[in-house]
Amino acid sequence: MVTDPDRPVVLFALEWCEFCWSVRKLFAAAGIEYRSVDLDSVAYQKDDLGGDLRAALLERLGVPTIPQIFVGGRHLGGATETFDAFNDGSLKALLTEHGVAFDPEMKKNAYSFLPNWLHPR
Template structure:
């Protein structure tokens, strides 16, 4: 899942998760194509495949939370780490270094994609 060169940006997500929705919205506005692994989707329910992937992911990165984002096989982090990296420019640098297309003119604060019910950071 992490080594497919045709889908170098991977989002491990839950369909119902508002933080996952926020990352998806930011990726859409920034023109970042990605592969979503929705661990709670019907496609991953058989034989607890989604749960097994989540356990393997936790073992790999040591973090239990979702979403988790990878670029070209490298772990970026969850929503907060991804938003921080986008805002400080390091996410765009990583995309460019891996020849992953994106809209460099999208400069909106990544945290603005979070649900409005959240308290400001």
């Protein structure tokens, strides 16, 4: 799932998760195409495939949180790491390295996509 060169950006998410939606909003604003693997969606409920994938992510990464983002097979991290990488330019460099188009003019602080109930960082 994370090494498909035609879809190098992969978001492991939960449909109801506000942090996942924050990353989705950032990606939409920046024009970043991605594959979303919604672990709690109907498509991943059969035989608990979503649960199995989540367990595999925990085993591989050592972190239990969702979302988890990969670019070109490389683990970027969760929402915080993705926002930091966008803000410091390292995500843009990684996207460029893997031929992923994005809007270079989008300069908005990635943390502005977090839910309003969170305290600002």
